[in-house]
Amino acid sequence: MDLPLTDEQMMIRDMVREFAHGEIEPYAQDYNTRGEYPAEILKKLGGLGLFGMMVPEAYGGAAAGAVSYSLALQEIARACASVAVTLSVTNLSTEPILQYGTEEQKRKYLVPLASGEHVGAFALTEPEAGSDPSSLKTSAVKKGRSYVINGTKQFITNGSHAGVIILIARTSADRNGCSAFLIPSGAKGLRVGKEERKMGLLASNTVELVFEDCEVPAANLLGKPGMGLKVALGALDSGRIGIASQATGMIGASLSEALSYASERRQFGKAIIRHQSIGNMIADIAVEHEAARLLTWSAAGLKDRGVPFSREASIAKLYATEAANRSAYRALQIFGGYGYIRDNKIERIYRDARVTTIYEGTSEVQRMVIARETEKLA
Numbered sequence: 001m002d003l004p005l006t007d008e009q010m011m012i013r014d015m016v017r018e019f020a021h022g023e024i025e026p027y028a029q030d031y032n033t034r035g036e037y038p039a040e041i042l043k044k045l046g047g048l049g050l051f052g053m054m055v056p057e058a059y060g061g062a063a064a065g066a067v068s069y070s071l072a073l074q075e076i077a078r079a080c081a082s083v084a085v086t087l088s089v090t091n092l093s094t095e096p097i098l099q100y101g102t103e104e105q106k107r108k109y110l111v112p113l114a115s116g117e118h119v120g121a122f123a124l125t126e127p128e129a130g131s132d133p134s135s136l137k138t139s140a141v142k143k144g145r146s147y148v149i150n151g152t153k154q155f156i157t158n159g160s161h162a163g164v165i166i167l168i169a170r171t172s173a174d175r176n177g178c179s180a181f182l183i184p185s186g187a188k189g190l191r192v193g194k195e196e197r198k199m200g201l202l203a204s205n206t207v208e209l210v211f212e213d214c215e216v217p218a219a220n221l222l223g224k225p226g227m228g229l230k231v232a233l234g235a236l237d238s239g240r241i242g243i244a245s246q247a248t249g250m251i252g253a254s255l256s257e258a259l260s261y262a263s264e265r266r267q268f269g270k271a272i273i274r275h276q277s278i279g280n281m282i283a284d285i286a287v288e289h290e291a292a293r294l295l296t297w298s299a300a301g302l303k304d305r306g307v308p309f310s311r312e313a314s315i316a317k318l319y320a321t322e323a324a325n326r327s328a329y330r331a332l333q334i335f336g337g338y339g340y341i342r343d344n345k346i347e348r349i350y351r352d353a354r355v356t357t358i359y360e361g362t363s364e365v366q367r368m369v370i371a372r373e374t375e376k377l378a
């Protein structure tokens, strides 16, 4: 299905598709098998300007917009979902700086993110605060012209490699009394804790971040005191377009893997795609791919037009991530026993897809957002 894209959007999509095909796809399996952070690939992505796609030119970005960014992310995720999430979380970190940062904060923290000099991280989740961030305990206490931070953040993507971390911490006792902070890497009192051993996304970095009397200047407050949850939830609205794009790319990968295998593999004297049950599974993946593309494009388009997109971002995230799981399941089924064997790309996609319905808001949380926003429309 042709989407009504501008010449520039098509040019960006085609350029990233070529890059992903030549520079990510051939190496993705090895990085994932070794569980290695793909630093070389990320360096090249930075060189192409893909980390600053949503950042204005004044801060070294390409200002390409949400639709272009989504198309680029889909192409990258087709080749490697780990690389895609690394990029998506960096983008999640640029958004709040752009929206709430002072001029000085933008120059200091946004410019190196946009250029790809380093990746970013977004630290909201804690061991006892996941879907309900208002219960977070990490504290930031004002002491003269500094804040002293104590607490532990859990499951932080890019946490070991980030040049800057957007941290949400409690600054007052009331339930919503949280604030956002910019924490530079290497800040005294910040320690990278255990690296998680995950089911999938094995080439992405997921760690615990431990803050022990970590002192940062009060100038590192992002936005005003008490705005932390607003900053976080606003960033997650945009982040959900990123995860919907990642999932859509993964459906595309499931489709092309399934299609080429089903056309080659022969049983009962014909290519298995000629057996109706297999053809039906290919059709179902194709339908879900088109639906996910449309929903994601629609949410990104609203963002580009500067109109509210929270409901549509959640709809796209919910649909695309659940469809990515169904599609990977069907595609693996089409591969039969070979799909279950390590080193087969579909086995990796199947594992990688699982977390997409969990991070940046579980499917249950998306349904809560969609219900709330839909009620407002009535």
Ligand SMILES: Cc1cc2nc3c(=O)[nH]c(=O)nc-3n(C[C@H](O)[C@H](O)[C@H](O)COP(=O)(O)OP(=O)(O)OC[C@H]3O[C@@H](n4cnc5c(N)ncnc54)[C@H](O)[C@@H]3O)c2cc1C
Pocket: 089, 121, 122, 123, 124, 125, 129, 130, 131, 132, 154, 155, 156, 157, 158, 198, 201, 206, 355, 358, 359, 360, 361, 362, 363, 364, 365
């Ligand atoms: C690989 C990976 C990377 C991640 N990266 C980051 C990151 O970079 N930064 C970050 O801050 N976090 C990150 N996370 C954390 C992720 O966002 C959380 O895991 C997610 O928000 C869910 O929180 P939880 O795991 O504590 O589950 P819980 O909130 O404990 O939920 C458990 C179950 O209960 C359900 N549930 C909870 N509340 C409700 C409700 N009100 N109604 C119905 N059902 C409910 C949930 O949907 C889920 O099914 C990452 C997680 C993973 C696995």
